[in-house]
Amino acid sequence: EAGVAQSPRYKIIEKRQSVAFWCNPISGHATLYWYQQILGQGPKLLIQFQNNGVVDDSQLPKDRFSAERLKGVDSTLKIQPAKLEDSAVYLCASSLSVLQGARGGTGELFFGEGSRLTVL
Amino acid sequence: TQLLEQSPQFLSIQEGENLTVYCNSSSVFSSLQWYRQEPGEGPVLLVTVVTGGEVKKLKRLTFQFGDARKDSSLHITAAQTGDTGLYLCARRRTSYGKLTFGQGTILTVHP
Numbered sequence: 247e248a249g250v251a252q253s254p255r256y257k258i259i260e261k262r263q264s265v266a267f268w269c270n271p272i273s274g275h276a277t278l279y280w281y282q283q284i285l286g287q288g289p290k291l292l293i294q295f296q297n298n299g300v301v302d303d304s305q306l307p308k309d310r311f312s313a314e315r316l317k318g319v320d321s322t323l324k325i326q327p328a329k330l331e332d333s334a335v336y337l338c339a340s341s342l343s344v345l346q347g348a349r350g351g352t353g354e355l356f357f358g359e360g361s362r363l364t365v366l
Numbered sequence: 367t368q369l370l371e372q373s374p375q376f377l378s379i380q381e382g383e384n385l386t387v388y389c390n391s392s393s394v395f396s397s398l399q400w401y402r403q404e405p406g407e408g409p410v411l412l413v414t415v416v417t418g419g420e421v422k423k424l425k426r427l428t429f430q431f432g433d434a435r436k437d438s439s440l441h442i443t444a445a446q447t448g449d450t451g452l453y454l455c456a457r458r459r460t461s462y463g464k465l466t467f468g469q470g471t472i473l474t475v476h477p
Contacts, residue, residue: 250408286470287469288468289467337408353458354399357408357410359406360406
């Protein structure tokens with residue numbers, strides 16, 4: 247079974263430029279997550295989708311970050327304009343729907359390898 | 367605000383030693399998960415615990431969920447160099463709630 251695919255793996259940009267990350271979740275997974283992981287810290291949830299609807303985006307800096315999952319499958323996370331503090335690894339994860347997970351499933355998140363962003 | 371506190375933040379030990387990593391919160395969990403992350407990769411689930419007082423074993427790893435469901439521990443017996451990595455606890459406050467991670471414990475096992 248194919249895992250969560252992310253691209254690009256690495257991106258270096260200058261501050262005030264824009265960048266986009268793409269994620270293709272595991273087939274059949276209704277829930278998709280974008281996490282930001284700064285070096286030495288745990289992942290922080292930016293946004294959670296259930297199919298093509300947003301479940302939680304309370305920690306997404308909406309003045310510069312946007313994300314979409316138009317057809318309920320793959321997703322794009324965009325940053326415009328980027329700041330130095332956006333340097334981090336952006337992790338995409340997917341899972342069976344949270345509802346299915348609550349009904350006896352483990353609620354396991356499957357992560358991609360991440361996209362490492364460096365803002366100069 | 368760190369909702370989940372993990373300790374220690376760093377741990378450096380010799381192969382063969384035992385170790386314990388802790389995860390604590392002031393609020394009750396619906397469930398708690400432990401993940402392990404290697405450099406350049408995403409976190410991988412080790413275990414999910416949902417019942418207060420629950421103990422689960424995975425080879426040399428023992429996971430315990432506190433009776434009050436506010437804390438958890440991970441104990442590794444006879445650590446190996448392959449155990450090196452970032453250990454993350456993550457909790458849901460409700461069955462359908464978002465998964466929130468702690469800041470992690472970086473474990474280095476030296477040969």
